[in-house]
Amino acid sequence: QVQLVESGGGLVQAGGSLRLSCAASGRTFSSYIMGWFRQAPGQEREFVAAINRSGGSSRYADSVKGRFTISRDNAKNTVYLQMNTLKPEDTAVYYCAADRGLITIAAIRYDYWGQGTQVTVSS
Numbered sequence: 001q002v003q004l005v006e007s008g009g010g011l012v013q014a015g016g017s018l019r020l021s022c023a024a025s026g027r028t029f030s031s032y033i034m035g036w037f038r039q040a041p042g043q044e045r046e047f048v049a050a051i052n053r054s055g056g057s058s059r060y061a062d063s064v065k066g067r068f069t070i071s072r073d074n075a076k077n078t079v080y081l082q083m084n085t086l087k088p089e090d091t092a093v094y095y096c097a098a099d100r101g102l103i104t105i106a107a108i109r110y111d112y113w114g115q116g117t118q119v120t121v122s123s
Contacts, residue, residue, distance in 0.1 A: 002026050002098045002112045009094060009117030012086055016121070020081040022096030022114055030054075030074040033099040036081045037107055038092035038119075045095070047105040049081060059103060064090075086121045093118050 003025040012018055020036070035050035049070035051058045058070050069082040079096055094117050097110035104110075 002029070002032065004096050004098060004112055004114035006094065006096050006114045006117040009119045011120045011122065014086060014088055014121055014123050016086050017082070017084045018086065018119060020083065020094055020096075020117060020119075022079045022081075024077045024079070024098065026077070029077040031100070032112075033101065033103045034070075034072055034079040035097045035099060035104075035110055036070060036079075036094060037097060037110075038090075038094045039116075040092040043092075045107050047107065048094070050099075050103050050105065051079065052103050057103065059105060061105070083119070086119075088121045088123045091119060091121050 006022045008020040036048040037045050038048050039045040047061050049060045051070045055072045067085045072079040096114045098112040099110045
């Protein structure tokens, strides 16, 4: 089992940047696909980015391509989401998740979830 703890959220002005971190417990972090999702009030949880086990391949939602970067440090059991040029529509609770299968954008395929961290972008 994996426990995930997100950090790094906060309030930022439009155009600003934040870096989210997700620390994982356990010794098998490198065996998981890692993903970031977000959920705004009244909306469904949506895929943001995912990264494969080695960190050599990633996928992004069209809405964040070119602005967000996912990375991981397997030695530190941590996955990151660097968010640049933030927009008010990026406001949401951001969740990290771990998947034992193949890299995927489908939330239902992820096995473990963190509690989330709030990101608020003011205009």
